[in-house]
Amino acid sequence: xxxxxxxxxxxxxxxxxxxxxxxxxxxxxxxxxxxxxxxxxxxxxxxxxxxxxxxxxxxxxxxxxxxxxxxxxxxxxxxxxxxxxxxxxxxxxxxxxxxxxxxxxxxxxxxxxxxxxxxxxxxxxxxxxxxxxxxxxxxxxxxxxxxxxxxxxxxxxxxxxxxxxxxxxxxxxxxxxxxxxxxxxx
Amino acid sequence: xxxxxxxxxxxxxxxxxxxxxxxxxxxxxxxxxxxxxxxxxxxxxxxxxxxxxxxxxxxxxxxxxxxxxxxxxxxxxxxxxxxxxxxxxxxxxxxxxxxxxxxxxxxxxxxxxxxxxxxxxxxxxxxxxxxxxxxxxxxxxxxxxxxxxxxxxxxxxxxxxxxxxxxxxxxxxxxxxxxxxxxxxxxxxxxxxxxxxxxxxxxxxxxxxxxxxxxxxxxxxxxxxxxxxxxxxxxxxxxxxxxxxxxxxxxxxxxxxxxxxxxxxxxxxxxxxxxxxxxxxxx
Numbered sequence: 001x002x003x004x005x006x007x008x009x010x011x012x013x014x015x016x017x018x019x020x021x022x023x024x025x026x027x028x029x030x031x032x033x034x035x036x037x038x039x040x041x042x043x044x045x046x047x048x049x050x051x052x053x054x055x056x057x058x059x060x061x062x063x064x065x066x067x068x069x070x071x072x073x074x075x076x077x078x079x080x081x082x083x084x085x086x087x088x089x090x091x092x093x094x095x096x097x098x099x100x101x102x103x104x105x106x107x108x109x110x111x112x113x114x115x116x117x118x119x120x121x122x123x124x125x126x127x128x129x130x131x132x133x134x135x136x137x138x139x140x141x142x143x144x145x146x147x148x149x150x151x152x153x154x155x156x157x158x159x160x161x162x163x164x165x166x167x168x169x170x171x172x173x174x175x176x177x178x179x180x181x182x183x184x185x186x
Numbered sequence: 187x188x189x190x191x192x193x194x195x196x197x198x199x200x201x202x203x204x205x206x207x208x209x210x211x212x213x214x215x216x217x218x219x220x221x222x223x224x225x226x227x228x229x230x231x232x233x234x235x236x237x238x239x240x241x242x243x244x245x246x247x248x249x250x251x252x253x254x255x256x257x258x259x260x261x262x263x264x265x266x267x268x269x270x271x272x273x274x275x276x277x278x279x280x281x282x283x284x285x286x287x288x289x290x291x292x293x294x295x296x297x298x299x300x301x302x303x304x305x306x307x308x309x310x311x312x313x314x315x316x317x318x319x320x321x322x323x324x325x326x327x328x329x330x331x332x333x334x335x336x337x338x339x340x341x342x343x344x345x346x347x348x349x350x351x352x353x354x355x356x357x358x359x360x361x362x363x364x365x366x367x368x369x370x371x372x373x374x375x376x377x378x379x380x381x382x383x384x385x386x387x388x389x390x391x392x393x394x395x396x397x398x399x400x401x402x403x404x405x406x407x408x409x410x411x412x413x414x415x416x417x418x419x420x421x422x423x424x425x426x427x428x429x430x431x432x433x434x435x436x437x438x439x440x441x442x443x444x445x446x447x448x449x450x451x452x453x454x455x456x457x458x459x460x461x462x463x464x465x466x467x468x469x
Contacts, residue, residue, distance in 0.1 A: 106369065127336065132239065134252065175430075179426075184422040
């Protein structure tokens with residue numbers, strides 16, 4: 001298996017263009033979290049042209065809500081939620097500056113097109129290994145929508161967060177490729 | 187006449203609390219050995235890598251008492267109450283809810299329950315979904331099942347045509363898993379409920395998921411055969427661990443069945459992610 005590429009945020013057009021579906025990546029730097037309700041709220045503000053509680057320009061967003069940390073820990077267990085629920089908002093989020101998305105599961109055709117158009121990237125993080133992944137989070141703080149509890153928007157400092165490129169700037173899709181390659185169906 | 191046995195509510199609360207904390211941090215040996223077996227036979231590098239990470243995660247979670255997954259679930263509780271039990275010192279349902287409340291607080295588990303419309307979090311992961319059955323005996327058996335939302339979202343109940351038969355049921359199950367693709371965190375366990383009414387088929391499917399992973403249906407050989415064949419077909423789809431490709435798309439298919447109306451054929455497919463958490467205790 002090819003060695004993973006080490007990449008640091010903020011992601012740029014150039015970084016995204018170098019990534020191909022199936023590449024393993026160890027991501028370090030600053031990212032934000034946000035999922036269902038946070039997306040709905042942000043999308044409303046963007047549509048109305050209002051100020052956002054967090055800047056999105058060049059940001060990478062992880063679709064996640066961690067468990068509460070035990071005393072003395074930076075964060076509880078953390079891992080991706082299923083991404084398709086953010087599909088209705090993702091093209092608008094990319095228009096507003098989001099460059100990288102981290103989640104799990106398939107994206108819609110509209111989102112995949114927007115990834116190509118905006119030279120962005122969608123990474124898959126493994127679901128169900130959240131205890132292990134919490135070790136890659138070095139700092140965590142809530143930066144918006146505290147009222148959402150676990151769904152609040154957080155800023156995380158991550159180190160060597162293990163990811164895999166699902167959708168790249170060329171319109172490729174790891175899931176489609178992998179399934180068709182390994183299908184033994186008649 | 188059998189003597190009535192008294193069980194205080196506090197005992198029920200403590201049991202429920204401990205079951206949910208343990209299930210959330212300590213992956214059962216049934217799941218562990220199924221994953222270990224799959225890691226040996228998986229034929230893709232990314233698939234094998236994913237299965238190894240799942241095993242590594244289980245070790246870290248257990249050693250550090252960390253939840254296996256950030257989605258510590260909606261609390262589903264199956265309770266079998268012996269008819270010779272008298273629950274004392276409180277409200278039986280509330281005793282279970284309080285156990286869930288304490289588990290999610292004391293175990294630092296994520297509170298993942300909200301108002302369906304406003305999406306406001308209830309703050310303590312209650313209400314739990316409780317299924318109660320009255321059975322002979324003087325004990326209470328409790329099964330705790332923290333159920334993740336991602337795999338639940340890939341589940342559904344349908345009313346097939348009665349003429350669909352066993353073949354139609356099999357095709358439907360495989361199609362559901364295919365459509366779900368990478369979304370429910372494969373390798374999954376596929377719970378299937380056939381027959382009954384619409385809500386009973388869902389309950390049968392959920393109950394099927396409380397079985398030890400890969401344990402066949404022992405009451406009806408048609409069902410154990412259906413389980414075996416469907417599993418083989420699912421694992422030929424190529425989806426693989428995490429959807430990264432491979433032959434481990436599901437670890438097991440568990441089917442439960444009961445008779446239904448002559449006009450109907452209800453089928454529920456309830457998908458469970460690889461973090462298949464369930465624990466049980468008898469009081």
